[in-house]
Amino acid sequence: MNQLVRALGKDKILSGNLFLVLPALLFLLTIYVYPLAKMILMSLFDPDFTLKHYQEFISTSVYIKVFYNTIKISFFSTLICLVVGYPVSFLLASVSPKTRGLMIIFVIIPFWISLLVRNYAWMVLLGRNGIFNSMLLELGLISAPLKLMYNAFGMYVGMVHILLPYMIFPMFAVMSGIDWDLIRASRSLGANAFQTFIRVYLPLSIKGISAGCLIVFILAIGFFITPALLGGLKEIMISNVIENQVSNLLNWGFGSALAFILLTVAVLMIIGFKKYLFLEELK
Amino acid sequence: MITFNKKTALIYCFSWMVFAYLIFPVFIIIPLSFSSSLFLEFPPKGFSLMWYKRFFTDYQWIDATKVSFIVAIFTTLLATLLGTMASVGLVRGRFFGRNIVYTLFLSPMIMPLVVMAIAFYFLFVRLHLVGTYMGLIIAHTTLAIPFVIVNVTAVLQGFDRTLENAAMNLGANRLQTFLRITLPLISPGIFSGALFAFITSFDEIIIAIFISGTSAVTLQKKIWDSVRLEINPMVSSIASLLILLSIVILISSEIIRRRTEKYRSAK
Numbered sequence: 130m131n132q133l134v135r136a137l138g139k140d141k142i143l144s145g146n147l148f149l150v151l152p153a154l155l156f157l158l159t160i161y162v163y164p165l166a167k168m169i170l171m172s173l174f175d176p177d178f179t180l181k182h183y184q185e186f187i188s189t190s191v192y193i194k195v196f197y198n199t200i201k202i203s204f205f206s207t208l209i210c211l212v213v214g215y216p217v218s219f220l221l222a223s224v225s226p227k228t229r230g231l232m233i234i235f236v237i238i239p240f241w242i243s244l245l246v247r248n249y250a251w252m253v254l255l256g257r258n259g260i261f262n263s264m265l266l267e268l269g270l271i272s273a274p275l276k277l278m279y280n281a282f283g284m285y286v287g288m289v290h291i292l293l294p295y296m297i298f299p300m301f302a303v304m305s306g307i308d309w310d311l312i313r314a315s316r317s318l319g320a321n322a323f324q325t326f327i328r329v330y331l332p333l334s335i336k337g338i339s340a341g342c343l344i345v346f347i348l349a350i351g352f353f354i355t356p357a358l359l360g361g362l363k364e365i366m367i368s369n370v371i372e373n374q375v376s377n378l379l380n381w382g383f384g385s386a387l388a389f390i391l392l393t394v395a396v397l398m399i400i401g402f403k404k405y406l407f408l409e410e411l412k
Numbered sequence: 413m414i415t416f417n418k419k420t421a422l423i424y425c426f427s428w429m430v431f432a433y434l435i436f437p438v439f440i441i442i443p444l445s446f447s448s449s450l451f452l453e454f455p456p457k458g459f460s461l462m463w464y465k466r467f468f469t470d471y472q473w474i475d476a477t478k479v480s481f482i483v484a485i486f487t488t489l490l491a492t493l494l495g496t497m498a499s500v501g502l503v504r505g506r507f508f509g510r511n512i513v514y515t516l517f518l519s520p521m522i523m524p525l526v527v528m529a530i531a532f533y534f535l536f537v538r539l540h541l542v543g544t545y546m547g548l549i550i551a552h553t554t555l556a557i558p559f560v561i562v563n564v565t566a567v568l569q570g571f572d573r574t575l576e577n578a579a580m581n582l583g584a585n586r587l588q589t590f591l592r593i594t595l596p597l598i599s600p601g602i603f604s605g606a607l608f609a610f611i612t613s614f615d616e617i618i619i620a621i622f623i624s625g626t627s628a629v630t631l632q633k634k635i636w637d638s639v640r641l642e643i644n645p646m647v648s649s650i651a652s653l654l655i656l657l658s659i660v661i662l663i664s665s666e667i668i669r670r671r672t673e674k675y676r677s678a679k
Contacts, residue, residue: 146505153498153557154513161520161554164531171534217427235431239438241658243615245635246651250437252643253444253452259643260440263453293434322419344522351524353618358639368526375530376622385534388527395524 165392172385182386192370196390199367202356203349206288210296210345211338213289218297218337222304240294248358251287252278255359284360291355292348296341303337339405347395367391438655445648452645463649473650476634480614483545483630487552487613492606494553495560496598502561503568514561521558525618528554533622543625551623552613559612560605567601567672600672607665611658 172182186192217236221229239247254260255277262274277283307330315325353368360366367387374384444452448460467473495517502514520528532551533542541547575597579589617632624633631650638644 146501147507149497149501150505150507150513151501153494153517156494156550157516157554157557160532160535160550161528162516164535165527168527168531168534213430216423217430220423220427232427232431235435237662238659239434241611241662242438242655243617243632243658245615245617245632245639246441246654247437249635249639249643249647249651250441252639253648254437254440256643258451260452290434290437293430347522351526353526354636368524371526371530372621375533381530381534384530388524388530391524392527395522399522 168385169389171382172389175382182383183390185383186386186390192387195365195367195370198363198365199350199391200394202284202288202352202364202366203346206285206292206349207296207342207346209285209289210292211342214293214296214300214341215338218300218304221297221301222307236294236297239290244291244354247290248287248355251283251290251359255283255286278359279361281360281364284356284364287355287359288349288352292345295344295348299340299344300334300337303340304334307333336405339402343398343402343405347398350391350394441648442652442655444645445652447645447648450645452643452648463646466646467649467653472629473631473634476629476631479545479548479628480631483548483552483628484610484613486545486549487556488606488610490549491553491556491560491609492602495557495605495609496564496602498557499561499564499568499601500594503565503571517561518558520554529619529622532619536623542623543627545628547623548613548620548628548630551619552616555616555619556609556612559608560602563605563608564598564601567598571597600668603668604665607661607668611661614657615654 173179175181186196221232221236224232252259256262257274257276259277261277262271265271266274311329311333312325315329316322320328350366351368352366353372356364356366356369368391371384371387371391374380374387443456445463446459446461447453447456448458448462449456498517502510502517528551532547536542536547536551539547541550571594576589576593579593580586584592615632616630617636620630620633621636624630629637631654635647635650639647
């Protein structure tokens with residue numbers, strides 16, 4: 130019966146289905162693929178073929194430093210998210226559905242709130258005359274305001290706040306599929322809690338870890354708002370430089386070259402680690 | 413499940429600290445927005461609606477709010493239409509390059525936003541679309557389509573096609589079958605996709621920075637301009653309204669999800 134349905138569907142609407150995909154496909158080809166291709170070409174032609182923008186990137190230590198910074202910040206953001214998110218995901222996967230429902234609200238609500246609003250909230254909290262500083266001063270714990278933002282601290286607080294849900298969701302999804310009988314079996318065969326964790330639970334959750342890390346890292350290398358609002362001069366990331374090149378310096382060719390480098394890193398990461406994402410293929 | 417001991421207590425403790433970290437900044441803004449003080453202080457010294465009054469009487473902010481709503485509504489319509497059609501075609505069709513097209517449709521989700529923003533910007537400068545609603549709508553639609561596709565393909569993949577077959581056997585033509593059987597059954601996916609599309613556009617900032625120009629300034633762009641150099645206390649009232657909007661949308665999508673699950677389990 131199922132085969133019959135499939136065969137019917139195949140014959141009758143093959144052309145019809147392609148027709149349904151076409152509007153979106155044409156839209157994306159003109160509005161998304163074409164400008165991206167054009168941008169890449171802009172980085173390579175001026176008006177003749179040239180690699181000068183890429184040479185400028187490689188030979189200017191400032192840009193290399195920003196690139197290195199971007200990778201470093203993304204790496205540490207990912208690491209912090211993993212270390213903070215792992216126990217939380219474990220707990221979410223282990224508690225009763227009712228408790229889980231309550232706990233997950235705390236992860237989902239911030240996830241749905243605009244990035245800019247959340248960064249603004251952190252500015253209000255961490256600023257020089259911000260809420261943390263004024264409370265600490267009032268309590269007499271400090272005598273002068275602490276510098277809590279426009280530095281690495283402020284930026285990591287803001288970035289991890291945005292990225293953490295992207296780490297928790299995939300880890301939680303994998304962990305809730307782990308069969309607790311395996312854990313019990315390991316314990317009853319004499320392994321202690323630590324051994325059970327290292328030899329059984331951790332390997333079973335590795336798919337969630339890798340998916341979470343990949344998503345978080347790729348999102349992190351493209352961050353723009355948070356380094357601009359909460360970071361200092363040392364925390365400038367490649368996106369900020371691209372914006373500056375294009376909007377203020379009107380250096381479109383060089384901006385495009387930097388954008389292409391950033392794009393390449395993201396795409397290579399995805400191609401290299403594709404099997405760790407749970408991007409479902411169509412059936 | 414887990415047994416209670418010192419270690420579990422530690423995990424509980426740690427997790428609640430993380431939950432507090434995630435939720436705390438969001439909710440500190442709401443009491444602050446009702447403050448009667450010219451400075452942001454916590455706890456607020458007195459209650460007043462002055463920041464809200466300023467927001468609602470400042471035509472620039474009201475205009476920006478209108479721009480955001482118009483752009484988000486048209487983005488939602490366009491992305492939902494294109495995305496739903498494409499999802500039906502992708503799940504049902506058997507054509508060459510299907511998975512490549514699917515990957516292409518989803519790729520804007522992970523594309524660095526600044527890269528997309530400048531690519532749009534270069535194109536729109538030539539087409540005179542910078543500072544127009546149209547420019548923002550088509551740029552945001554690109555971002556929103558993947559969310560519609562993810563939601564709609566998910567319901568379509570779990571769809572029982574014998575129902576359509578039954579309708580056709582009983583004499584319905586293909587259009588009737590689609591409108592009376594298929595559409596109602598996949599509508600939860602379409603609605604969740606539409607909600608995602610709306611919030612994606614409404615909260616989008618990086619593309620707006622490049623495309624808004626001076627004549628189509630969205631609310632997010634206006635917030636960005638006013639907090640970039642200093643903390644503007646008025647923004648706390650707008651931020652609170654945006655938080656409220658996000659929560660309303662989140663609750664709506666949760667209701668849709670629960671209903672679908674109920675339907676699924678009833679089946």
